[in-house]
Amino acid sequence: MTEVTTIYDRFTPLAKRAIVGARDAAVFLGHDFIGTEHLLIGLALTAGLASEALRAHGAELTALQSEAAHRMSARGVAATHGQAAADALSTLGIDVGEIRRRADASFGTGSFQFPRPAFSLSAKQAVKASLEQARAAGQEQIGTEHLLLGVLAAEGDPAIQVLTALGIDVAALRQTALSRLLEG
């Protein structure tokens, strides 16, 4: 995770917003990790070159959200909304709900999040791939278009399967994202 947080330093404000959107999507779906499907949703709901490219190829936010949610639940991704994690601690005598109530009172609502969704291995690899895209283009900053190319980098990734299921030509989408990246 240390490498990933160092990479964040180079994210544009929009790319950072896309990551927050990805985390929100994970929390909304009740998942305790941020995967590449969440990154894709985060990119689609954030302004910038990535969402423009997605839209240009027919990938609309609502269709992406429902297809991703459907496919994740079909392959057995648990939507526990943190219940399993809280249960594991409750058998240890730790009351997560009580900690949250007290933390909200002391530090403000939402200051304590458990379990806080962490990046999955493939999402970390996507972020690293986005850095490589920037390096290859000789660019300092990582924008949403680099992130999108990072998500699309791993052949057979579930995020790519979501796009394919929606009838989107992923190779053409890559090409569009790459040309916008090189223009920008």
Added chain:
Amino acid sequence: MTDRKAPAALAAQVTDKDPAVGLRAVLELRRLLEELERLHVDNARAEGWSWQAIAEALQVSRQSVHEKHAARRKVTGLEKTHD
């Protein structure tokens, strides 16, 4: 669960012969620990503590606490980027 029963349950869970039970307990404790560290580091910074003071309180090096939390805080706008 009553307080009286909790320590016994903790002892049972973290010494369970089933690796799945014990490892799950360790995972969730680590996640809880990470979240609490994040919460209290943020609070300490908001209270004006230096990275050095936080590092000493956590008994780790200034560099490791800074590496772990400063970039994250910059991303979320909690920390100025020149730090």
